[in-house]
Structures are given as C-alpha cells and as structure tokens.
Amino acid sequence: MSLSGQIAIAGVYEHPTRWAPDKTEFQIMAECARGALEDCGLELRDVDGLFAASMSMGAMGVVSLAEYLDVKPRHLDGTNIGGSSFVAHVSHAAAAIHAGLCEVALILYGSTAASNAMAIGTGLGGGRDAGASFVSPYGLTTVGSYALVAQRHMHAYGTTSAQLAEIAVTMRRHAGLNPNAKMRKPITVDDVLESRIISRPLHLLDCCIISDGGGAVVVTSAERARDARKRPVLLLGCGESVCHQEVGAPDLLSIAAKQSGAQAFRMAGVSHDDVDLCAIYDSFTITVLVTLENLGFCKPGEGGAFVSGGRIGLGGALPLNPDGGGLSSNHPGMRGIFLVIEAAKQLRGECGERQVANAGIALAHGTGGTLGVAHSGATLILARG
Amino acid sequence: MAREIEHPRPVADWETRGYWEGAGRHELVLQRCRACKAVQHRPRAQCAKCFGAIEHFVASGRGTVYTFTVTEQNQVPPFRDATPYVLAYVELEEGPHLLTNLVGCAPDDVRIGQPVRAEFRTGSDGLGVPVFRPA
Numbered sequence: 001m002s003l004s005g006q007i008a009i010a011g012v013y014e015h016p017t018r019w020a021p022d023k024t025e026f027q028i029m030a031e032c033a034r035g036a037l038e039d040c041g042l043e044l045r046d047v048d049g050l051f052a053a054s055m056s057m058g059a060m061g062v063v064s065l066a067e068y069l070d071v072k073p074r075h076l077d078g079t080n081i082g083g084s085s086f087v088a089h090v091s092h093a094a095a096a097i098h099a100g101l102c103e104v105a106l107i108l109y110g111s112t113a114a115s116n117a118m119a120i121g122t123g124l125g126g127g128r129d130a131g132a133s134f135v136s137p138y139g140l141t142t143v144g145s146y147a148l149v150a151q152r153h154m155h156a157y158g159t160t161s162a163q164l165a166e167i168a169v170t171m172r173r174h175a176g177l178n179p180n181a182k183m184r185k186p187i188t189v190d191d192v193l194e195s196r197i198i199s200r201p202l203h204l205l206d207c208c209i210i211s212d213g214g215g216a217v218v219v220t221s222a223e224r225a226r227d228a229r230k231r232p233v234l235l236l237g238c239g240e241s242v243c244h245q246e247v248g249a250p251d252l253l254s255i256a257a258k259q260s261g262a263q264a265f266r267m268a269g270v271s272h273d274d275v276d277l278c279a280i281y282d283s284f285t286i287t288v289l290v291t292l293e294n295l296g297f298c299k300p301g302e303g304g305a306f307v308s309g310g311r312i313g314l315g316g317a318l319p320l321n322p323d324g325g326g327l328s329s330n331h332p333g334m335r336g337i338f339l340v341i342e343a344a345k346q347l348r349g350e351c352g353e354r355q356v357a358n359a360g361i362a363l364a365h366g367t368g369g370t371l372g373v374a375h376s377g378a379t380l381i382l383a384r385g
Numbered sequence: 386m387a388r389e390i391e392h393p394r395p396v397a398d399w400e401t402r403g404y405w406e407g408a409g410r411h412e413l414v415l416q417r418c419r420a421c422k423a424v425q426h427r428p429r430a431q432c433a434k435c436f437g438a439i440e441h442f443v444a445s446g447r448g449t450v451y452t453f454t455v456t457e458q459n460q461v462p463p464f465r466d467a468t469p470y471v472l473a474y475v476e477l478e479e480g481p482h483l484l485t486n487l488v489g490c491a492p493d494d495v496r497i498g499q500p501v502r503a504e505f506r507t508g509s510d511g512l513g514v515p516v517f518r519p520a
Contacts, residue, residue: 122458133395133405134427137514138486139456139464144472147454155452155497199472200455200492247425247433248481252452252474372452372474373484 004267007094008225008232008385011040011218012341018182018330020212021115025054026068028110028214033069036216041229042104047218049075049102051089055111055118055333065108075102081242082368083281086217086337087378091238093219103220107340110214111332118333121207122198135373143207143284145372147199149252150286154201156253157301161201163308164285165192168205168327170313171282175324177314177354182211183328206285208326208335215337217344225385232385233344236361237268244374256377257294257365265296268381270361272297275381277346277356278318279339279364282325288312291365295379314354322346322354336366340380347384360384389488390467392506392514401428403441408513411505413444415479426481444479446503447520451476455492471495475517489518 013035015028023031029052037044050073052062062078075096079085086107093105121143128136153159169189175181187205195204225232239260243250265271278297282288289303297318298306306312312320321327323342326335343362345351362382369375397405404427407414416425420437432439453473459465471487473495487495488504501517508514 119460122460128393128396130396130398130401131427133397133401135484137390137392137395138472138484139390139459139461139467139470140472140484141456141459143458144454144456148452148472148474151454151497152452197455197457199457202454245427245482247423248427248483249476250482 002267003094003098004236004269005234006222007097007235008220008222009090009217009235009340009344009382010220010225010228010232011036011042011230012344013039013216014338014341015214016180017213018180018211019114020112023112025056025110025112026065029065029108030069032110032214032216033106033108036106036218039230040218042218044069044071046104047071047106048073049093049096049105051077051093051105051107052109053078053080053085053334054109055113073102081376083283083334084336084366084368084376084378085334087339087364087366087380088240090217090219090235090340090380091240091378094235094238097219097221103224105219107217107219107337109334109337111334112212113333114210114212118210140373141199142370143202144199145370146284146286147202148372149290150201152252153286153290157304159289159304161193162189163304164206164289165189166307167282167285167288167312168192171321171325171327174314174322174354175328178323178329181324181329182209202284202286208283208331209328211330211332213330213332215341217337217340222385231348233347234383234385235380236270236383237264237266237381239263239267239379241377252372253290253300255290255294255371256367256375257291257379260377260379261295261365264379264381270381274361275318275363276359277322277362278320279343279362280320281335281339281365281367282321282327283367287367287371288320291367295363295365314356319356322351322356336368336378339364339366343382347382388467390470390486391463393463394508394510395512395514397512400430404428405512407443408505408515409507409511411513413446413503413515414441415444415481416440417442424480426483444477448475448477448501448517450495450497450499450501451482452497453487453495473517475501483515486516487518488516
C-alpha cells in the first residue's frame with residue numbers, strides 16, 4: 001500500500017530568533033521541540049522517533065541530542081545530506097511510521113551560524129583528504145560552485161543577471177510581510193545588480209543571508225494527526241536524489257530536483273498545475289531558477305522568463321517562499337526544515353499577510369551540498385488535510 | 386592582475402597517487418577501463434561503469450572552458466591573497482571535466498568554449514597541481 005496520504009505533518013515550529021549568541025544548538029533544538037509539540041498537542045514522552053542533523057553535530061550527534069532531551073526513542077535517524085536533510089527526514093519518518101517502526105517522529109534543527117561568525121559562503125576551506133584534493137587546491141567557495149552553474153546557464157540560454165535579480169527582489173518583498181524575517185527593507189533589481197560581485201556572475205544580493213535559528217516538525221500517521229490541535233498536512237508524494245561528478249563530465253544544468261521531483265509528482269498523482277505554492281531552497285538566486293526548470297515547472301532554459309513578471313510573487317501564478325526564504329528571512333546554514341514549516345503553515349492558512357489564498361497543495365524542495373560539485377535533492381508534495 | 390594562487394598541496398592516497406605524481410612530471414594522467422574502454426576521472430581502483438580493471442594513460446592536456454567563475458571574495462588564505470582569480474571546469478579532449486584555475490588570462494577575457502592547455506605547479510613533495518592557460 002502506498003504511503004501517499006497515510007502520513008501527516010501534525011506540528012511545526014520555526015524559532016523566531018535570527019541572532020542567538022546566548023543559545024547553544026541543542027538549546028535551540030529543545031525550544032523548537034517544545035514549540036512543535038505544543039503546536040500539535042503532543043508531549044515529549046509521545047515521541048518515539050528522533051531525526052536531526054546540523055552544521056556541527058558529529059556522526060553520532062543524534063545520540064547526544066537524545067541524551068540532551070532525555071528521550072529514548074525506538075527509531076533514530078541522523079541522516080545528513082546537506083541542507084535538504086530535513087526534507088528527506090520527513091519522507092524517512094513517513095516510511096518508518098508506515099512500517100510501524102515508530103508513531104510520532106520529531107525532526108529538529110538548530111544553528112548559531114551567524115553568532116559564531118561562520119562564513120558559510122566564502123570561508124569554508126574544504127577538506128584536506130584525498131577525495132577533497134580534486135577541489136581544495138583551487139579555491140572553490142560555496143558561492144563559486146553555484147556561480148559555475150549560473151555562468152553555464154547564461155551561456156546556454158542567455159539568462160541574465162537581471163532575471164536572477166527578480167528572484168532576490170521577490171524574496172525581499174515577501175520578507176517584508178514576515179515580521180520574523182531578518183532582511184525586510186525592499187530592494188530593486190538595480191540594487192542587486194549594483195551590489196558587489198562575490199563570485200562572477202553572482203552578486204552579494206544573489207546570495208542567501210546568514211542567520212541563527214532552528215525549527216521542528218512532528219510527523220505521525222494521518223489517523224493520529226486527526227486528533228491533533230491543528231489541521232493536519234498530508235504527505236502526498238516524496239522523492240530523493242543525488243547528482244555528482246559521475247565519471248567526470250556531468251551536465252551542471254541537470255540537477256537532483258529532476259529525479260526527486262518526478263518521483264514525488266508520480267507518487268502524489270498530481271500535476272504541476274495543481275501546485276498552489278512552492279517552498280524551494282534559495283541558497284542563491286540561480287538555485288531557484290534551475291530547481292524550477294528541473295522540477296518541470298518550465299522547460300530547461302525558460303527559467304529566466306518564468307521567474308519574471310511577478311509569477312513567483314504573492315498574487316502570482318506560483319508564489320514561491322512567501323516567508324522570504326533564505327535570501328531574506330533566515331539561513332542558519334542548513335535551511336531545509338524551514339521549507340517544510342512554511343509549506344505546512346501555508347496549507348493550514350495561518351500565514352497572515354503573506355498567506356497564499358486557498359492554498360491546497362504545496363511543493364517543498366531542498367538542495368543539499370553544492371550544485372556545481374555534488375549535491376542531494378529532496379522533494380515533498382503536501383496537501384491540506 | 387593579482388598574483389597566482391599558492392595552491393594548498395593535494396593529499397594523495399593509493400587510488401589517486403598516479404594522477405598527482407603524473408602531474409608532478411607535467412603529465413595529465415587519466416584512467417581508462419581495459420574492458421569497456423570508458424575514460425574516468427576522478428581516479429578509482431576499478432572502472433565505475435563495469436568494475437573492470439583500469440589502466441592509466443597520458444591525456445593530451447588540451448581542452449575547452451566548460452564554465453567558469455571569477456572569485457572576488459574568499460576569506461581563506463592563500464586564496465584571499467589571490468582574488469580576483471578564475472576558477473573553471475575545463476572539458477578535456479578525452480571527455481572528463483577538470484575543476485581548475487585558469488592562469489595567464491585576464492578575468493574579463495575568459496569565455497566558455499575557449500581552447501586551453503594544461504600546465505603544472507609541482508611542489509617539493511613531487512605532486513603536481515594542473516592549471517590551464519589559453520592555448
């Protein structure tokens with residue numbers, strides 16, 4: 001029996017903080033756990049599946065987290081495939097619940113990336129092992145790896161910096177409607193184009209911000225979620241995928257979203273026209289553009305035109321990241337959990353000024369790793385229960 | 386123009402030593418499967434396509450720019466001191482793409498499709514770092 005429609009997101013919580021020098025990662029996770037459990041009316045003792053990943057948790061981090069929370073769940077999952085991890089955790093939790101391995105899964109993220117002055121985009125030096133050595137001599141930054149994709153896209157299809165800038169401008173406009181967003185002052189396309197170049201062709205305002213923050217998601221069976229405090233959000237479809245260097249000649253414009261998105265749509269049995277809003281990992285403007293193409297919302301090369309003219313803004317045909325995304329609301333290192341939270345809150349109709357009218361179906365897609373070298377993709381299609 | 390990057394030294398292991406030592410001799414060494422003839426990079430102890438035995442060969446060192454970026458900001462030394470520098474994927478004649486730096490070319494003059502050829506920066510460890518310049 002397919003798990004489509006059998007599993008629900010019962011509770012969510014996004015930590016309002018964007019700057020938390022007075023908190024630890026585990027502290028933020030605990031505060032988020034409390035928030036999400038209160039949201040659905042469950043207790044910590046109900047949790048029997050624990051899922052987490054973070055920038056600094058080690059390989060056994062989820063064990064340390066269980067001790068910190070003083071829980072002994074019967075299902076543990078510390079999968080870390082980059083910033084998309086938490087999107088994947090939802091489908092892993094769904095599979096575990098569907099298989100009877102646990103009933104109430106708690107997914108957690110917390111980070112103090114900003115207050116620890118973590119230079120995620122241009123400051124991580126890369127590893128010094130044999131595998132990393134094909135990259136580490138050359139000075140590749142996170143921004144640079146996405147810039148390699150942007151340059152190729154511009155060459156192949158004539159995509160312009162102004163089209164990419166539309167994405168940043170839209171995210172900032174959305175952030176203005178989100179009281180918790182870090183960057184709320186409106187910007188124009190010219191502001192993006194005149195901001196300094198970080199790695200050509202990407203400007204400062206093509207890049208996500210760095211903040212502190214965290215979030216939590218509670219996943220359980222659709223049946224049990226019916227008794228929760230809030231309206232359930234049903235999981236209709238999910239998919240995962242990976243793209244890498246293959247044996248040396250990958251197409252940088254064909255990304256993981258192509259496979260994970262196709263699987264999620266197939267499983268959900270819905271079409272692109274049925275999707276009322278998207279929550280897409282916007283690490284950089286180019287990430288959004290190639291993700292939309294690879295998910296099939298437009299053809300390869302049409303992304304530049306697709307994101308123009310207000311289509312991805314609130315009130316447009318496909319509103320994207322109404323919370324302001326990583327470009328303007330929050331980006332504490334790994335952003336996947338906020339995609340799930342915003343999609344769920346939109347489907348519950350509790351987003352106030354930034355609410356997408358009559359939101360019935362949402363797609364969340366996370367990218368983890370770096371687009372130009374190796375990355376993972378995870379897609380969810382969710383519906384109002 | 387900024388000075389060239391003082392490349393951090395690569396770390397070689399059993400599977401990759403042939404590549405780095407080849408570069409130390411100013412040779413671009415790739416792998417080919419003895420069974421299915423597939424060319425592969427990065428190096429592996431067996432063919433990634435069919436698990437067949439591999440052999441090494443010296444590639445031409447010629448290629449074209451597949452994509453590139455001019456890095457204006459990198460907070461990590463030694464790269465910090467070399468900005469702006471050109472990072473590129475070069476599509477080799479033999480097929481694989483190499484992540485590398487372009488040298489001897491003003492950042493504004495780099496174009497996708499531009500022909501380039503390999504040269505090498507060999508360290509006292511005998512390992513070489515391939516970089517490319519316009520052909």
